[in-house]
Amino acid sequence: MATTGPQKPVSGTQGRRSTIRDVARQAGVSVATVSRVLADNYPVTHATRAKVLRAVRQLDYVANAHAKALAGTGVETLALVLDDITWSAFAQIGAGVEQEAARRGRLCLVCTTQGDRQRELAVVNLMREQHAAAVILVGGIQYTAEYRERMSQFARSLDSVGSRLVLCGRPPLGEDLPATVVEYDNEGGAYGATAHLLSLGHRGILFVGVQEGQSTADGRLVGYRRALADYQVPAVPALEREAVFQRDAGLRAVREALRERVAFTAVFAATDMVALGALEALREAGRRVPEDVSLVGYDDIPMVSELTPRLTTVHVPYQELGRTAARLVLDRREGIGGAEDRVRLSTHVVVRGSTAPPPAPVPA
Amino acid sequence: MATTGPQKPVSGTQGRRSTIRDVARQAGVSVATVSRVLADNYPVTHATRAKVLRAVRQLDYVANAHAKALAGTGVETLALVLDDITWSAFAQIGAGVEQEAARRGRLCLVCTTQGDRQRELAVVNLMREQHAAAVILVGGIQYTAEYRERMSQFARSLDSVGSRLVLCGRPPLGEDLPATVVEYDNEGGAYGATAHLLSLGHRGILFVGVQEGQSTADGRLVGYRRALADYQVPAVPALEREAVFQRDAGLRAVREALRERVAFTAVFAATDMVALGALEALREAGRRVPEDVSLVGYDDIPMVSELTPRLTTVHVPYQELGRTAARLVLDRREGIGGAEDRVRLSTHVVVRGSTAPPPAPVPA
Missing domain, CATH: 3.40.50.2300 (Response regulator)
Structure with a gap:
């Protein structure tokens, strides 16, 4: 039996927009098949295509975003x-x-x-x-x-x-x-970075990037402190330095820590941009990375692989x-x-x- | 005389939208003054403000983008x-x-x-x-x-x-x-970069980034060739290498030139990203930059100041x-x-x- 005109939907979609699932159910095919027919990017049989397009018409699926975009009447x-x-x-x-x-x-x-x-x-x-x-x-x-x-x-x-x-x-x-x-996992990344430094033997680890109340900075500080606690290393207020997430702030914060003669053998910068500033401050002071001071960033932005030395950091996808x-x-x-x-x-x-x-x- | 109601504009704006110039002329003040009154970001006298706002009303300047945005009826x-x-x-x-x-x-x-x-x-x-x-x-x-x-x-x-x-x-x-x-000045920048290398004494300069018909690449190649011509250095086809403006393309192009034993003492990469790839290819081959091979990029993206050595490049504002x-x-x-x-x-x-x-x- 060839059916061409509009029909009543066999499954109810009363009072709501029909979805791609409704079309699939109506046509008796999978959602993936409906998607393929609509996107026209994968071979399907003529019969399947006809079934799907019929269900689309029956359910007025044209009102749906996907179909609308394909029909060229507007792009979401x-x-x-x-x-x-x-x-x-x-x-x-x-x-x-x-x-x-x-x-x-x-x-x-x-x-x-x-x-x-x-x-x-x-x-x-x-x-x-x-x-x-x-x-x-x-x-x-x-x-x-x-x-x-x-x-x-x-x-x-x-x-x-x-x-x-x-x-x-x-x-x-x-x-x-x-x-x-x-x-x-913002806090987990900071925990991992700090634990990496601790397991290398560092005990004085400067955290650069405190911004009280800023959600990302707070999470990274918590991860840092948690790793210290797990390694039974006391948190030292002078090692926790304020810095917004910019290169200049990292530069200033590490310069200041060096001037105050805070004792540290490693820097955990709360972002890679902060790490770039930290690296400059360390170089200015004649501290070699990593021979004298280890440096870890956070974010793994593409450019940190181009640095000399290449930066150890936390990869965020x-x-x-x-x-x-x-x-x-x-x-x-x-x-x-x-x-x-x-x-x-x-x-x-x-x-x-x-x-x-x-x-x-x-x-x- | 206090004028409050709408008046006919003294200067004609028939058939077109009134502009800030019309308002200034109508109010007998400068365009800058009108802008200050509308932006409310600079002290002006009460009398001036009143004059300007009256002209705004008379000319129906509220239809204008600036005023509309300020009136909060929509943001352009x-x-x-x-x-x-x-x-x-x-x-x-x-x-x-x-x-x-x-x-x-x-x-x-x-x-x-x-x-x-x-x-x-x-x-x-x-x-x-x-x-x-x-x-x-x-x-x-x-x-x-x-x-x-x-x-x-x-x-x-x-x-x-x-x-x-x-x-x-x-x-x-x-x-x-x-x-x-x-x-x-796309071509001029490439001319300058090439002339810099020529004036240092380089004669074999690899140009990496030929893309025939692409406007930016074409301009940079033209600048390179023009500088060579001005220094009476013949252009050598084997020194002009194809590469799209990406790191990997620069890496491949320079690797290939090295494999083919093309003679060069400098690389002019058509973009900084291409230069990053070129740098890697040179390092792989044990060529030191700049002792063995000089390298110039183009664009002056912020990260090239972080490289070791810091990259010579063309600054584009x-x-x-x-x-x-x-x-x-x-x-x-x-x-x-x-x-x-x-x-x-x-x-x-x-x-x-x-x-x-x-x-x-x-x-x-």
């Missing part, structure tokens, strides 16, 4: 909001979002805020008005009550129109909020973080999978040339 | 379209656009295309539909007739709605098109390029200045540690 966008695109780690996240967006027929817009939270709120509002399929906020933050309240409103508002707020490398805003969280953020919101939008809304990726220490055992103590 | 956006945000030079341009946009109450959106020209056309179309105040295309390109035709249509279409296409570090599409061009692009379109939109639509910024060689005279010839 994923909006990525970050402080500064010249920051390599953030740019890597952006590239990951872009890759997944492109693979699935979406566009990626990047909005930068220079760390201005008022501007960030304005940007999120604009992206909501422009019907972004998702708004992905990237990077650590110092939450205030007012910011938290306004961003929570945006999360609910985005959700109510089928969009989604995503926190990427940023802690959750609160329980029961409709938001997706994609994190990495930033591209994968971006891809995952995009994948979760697009899966949710297309009704694929279990609509996961919290994922944590792991981190690990990459040992390169900037770490070694501490120098033998000079006889007193 | 500048759309920046580039291949890849992980490319440092492009990210620097983005930061420049962002800075100027922020300073003038606009938002900057970055759309990435992974070098896919179809995707680029789709993105420009989307930004046009979303009423971007300008669409800024960044980076070199291999023009095709079809691309040129479609992008020219976009240029006219954007212009017709008061927006603007900007080509930033990209050659003009054609004469008489409504588009703004912000360039840098990428941030300034971005700021200028944003400034020209916003000035045009606000009727400030002479609506310049073509600017060329200069480049210069930054001599660091990777270049030196060639080694003394080994006696035969």
Whole structure:
């Protein structure tokens, strides 16, 4: 029997948008097959194609984002909001979002805020008005009550129109909020970096990058302290140095520690950019890396492999973080999978040339 | 005499939007004063403020972008379209656009295309539909007739709605098109880099980065050849090596030249990323930089100052390029200045540690 005209759907999708799952059920094929037919990027039999396209018509799946994009009536966008695109780690996240967006027929817009939270709120509002399929906020933050309240409103508002707020490398805003969280093991990476130095025999380890209340900095400091505690090395306040996550701040903080004659044989810089500043300060002072002082960074941005010596650091899968953020919101939008809304990726220490055992103590 | 109600404008703005110049003329003050009153970021007398605000009302200047943004009825956006945000030079341009946009109450959106020209056309179309105040295309390109035709249509279409296409570090599409061009002296930078090597005494200079038809690569090759000609050094085809602007391509191209035993004492890499690959290939082969082989890059991305030795390169004012692009379109939109639509910024060689005279010839 050839069926051509619209039919009543055999399975109910009353009162809600039909999803790719509904189409698959209606057509009696897998979700993957529907996706292949719609994307037209994989061979399927004529009969299967006909079944799927019939189900698409029956369920009015044309209203769905995927089909709409393919029909050329508009391209959905994923909006990525970050402080500064010249920051390599953030740019890597952006590239990951872009890759997944492109693979699935979406566009990626990047909005930068220079760390201005008022501007960030304005940007999120604009992206909501422009019907972004998702708004992905990237990077650590110092939450205030007012910011938290306004961003929570945006999360609910985005959700109510089928969009989604995503926190990427940023802690959750609160329980029961409709938001997706994609994190990495921030504290675990700092623990690993510190444990690496401790296991080489270092006891005086300068931590450079204290920023009280900033979520990323706080997590890295906690990991550092936890490793010290596990090795029964007391935490020394003079070894914990404030620095924002920039090269100059690292330079100043290590210069200051050297001037104060704080005793250390290793530096754990809270980011690779901070490590670059630390390296300059050590060189200025005639300290060789790693012969005199070991140096560890955090982030594993591509350029630290070009340094001499190559930098030991904590690898954060930033591209994968971006891809995952995009994948979760697009899966949710297309009704694929279990609509996961919290994922944590792991981190690990990459040992390169900037770490070694501490120098033998000079006889007193 | 206190005038409060709307009045007929004393100067005609019939049939067109009033500009900040019209307001200044109407109020009898300078454009700068109007800008200060509207931005509320500089002290002006009560009387002046009143005059300006009256002129704003009389001319219905509220329809203008500047005032609209200030009135909170919507934020204008500048759309920046580039291949890849992980490319440092492009990210620097983005930061420049962002800075100027922020300073003038606009938002900057970055759309990435992974070098896919179809995707680029789709993105420009989307930004046009979303009423971007300008669409800024960044980076070199291999023009095709079809691309040129479609992008020219976009240029006219954007212009017709008061927006603007900007080509930033990209050659003009054609004469008489409504588009703004912000360039840098691409060929001159390559000339300078090559002349620097020639003046040190190098004669065999490997150029790495030939990409026929790609505007940026072509310009750099032309500059290289022109310097050789001026120094009466013949151009040797085996010294001109193909490479896309990526690290791996530089690595492969220099490895190949070494394998073929091409004679050279210096490498001019067409970008800093290509230079990173070249450096690795030279090190693998046991060639010291700069003692055995000198190395020059192009772009002066921030990380090349962190290399050992620090890289001699051509400085391109990428941030300034971005700021200028944003400034020209916003000035045009606000009727400030002479609506310049073509600017060329200069480049210069930054001599660091990777270049030196060639080694003394080994006696035969």
